[in-house]
Structures are given as structure tokens and as C-alpha cells.
Amino acid sequence: MRNTYRLPKRLPGGTKYVVESAGQFVRRFIVLPNGRKIPLSTRKAQPCARISIVPEQAEDATASLT
Numbered sequence: 923m924r925n926t927y928r929l930p931k932r933l934p935g936g937t938k939y940v941v942e943s944a945g946q947f948v949r950r951f952i953v954l955p956n957g958r959k960i961p962l963s964t965r966k967a968q969p970c971a972r973i974s975i976v977p978e979q980a981e982d983a984t985a986s987l988t
Contacts, residue, residue, distance in 0.1 A: 929960065943967065 929952070936955035941948055950962040 933952070934955055938953045940951050940953055942950075944964075946967055948965050948967050950965070952960040952962065954960070
């Protein structure tokens with residue numbers, strides 16, 4: 923049986939939404955300003971294209987996609 927938590931309707935300022943890569947899965951949780959973690963469901967990671975923010979590498983990566 924999974925632990926289920928209800929999220930409050932409003933979250934306090936300074937609340938963080940955290941996404942962690944765990945191999946083929948993504949762990950997600952919310953961290954409140956007082957340090958309390960509220961776990962969210964784990965999801966399977968979606969594949970993505972390799973994209974670079976470095977201009978020279980971006981041209982090479984784009985050319986390999988076509």
C-alpha cells in the first residue's frame with residue numbers, strides 16, 4: 923500500500939518542487955520551508971533529444987537528428 927498525502931490548497935512562500943533522476947525513473951517531492959518533505963508519485967522518465975546550449979555543439983547535435 924502506498925503512502926498518500928494530500929497537498930494543501932496553498933503552499934507557503936519558499937516551497938520547492940524537487941525532481942530527482944533515478945535511472946529510468948524520476949522521483950518528485952515538495953520541500954516546505956520548515957524542511958518537511960511531501961513525496962509525490964514516482965514516474966518513468968521520458969526520453970528526450972540531446973540538446974546543447976553551447977552554440978558549436980548545438981549545430982552538431984541538430985545535424986545528427988536529421
